[in-house]
């Protein structure tokens with residue numbers, strides 16, 4: 097399965113590097129596919145490159161948190177047990193990714209990124225999925241209170 101995903105990514109996407117200060121993000125750019133992580137790869141869409149730099153970096157660090165690693169996987173499993181809900185555990189991952197990003201960039205940058213995401217939801221460019229993502233207002237509050 098993992099190999100199929102890899103082949104799909106390599107044939108459909110353009111590999112690129114986005115440099116944020118000294119940090120290099122390896123990304124795969126694809127049309128009409130909002131930012132996400134598949135396995136250990138960050139996928140972004142071509143519109144992403146039109147965003148202001150601070151929003152790009154806040155988003156990349158957010159996605160970096162989702163890159164596959166054991167410690168986050170264990171945290172997720174722990175949260176499923178704690179909340180007795182996969183949805184709440186997923187929400188917790190989103191909050192953690194926002195907080196991680198705010199430590200790497202700034203609260204202000206992450207809030208700009210979240211407000212941009214809200215605009216995209218409102219315009220219908222990105223479909224909001226409450227099963228995977230908490231409300232933007234709640235995400236902003238979590239960032240502010242951390």
Ligand SMILES: [Zn+2]
Pocket residue numbers: 158159162189190193
């Ligand atoms: Zn996320």
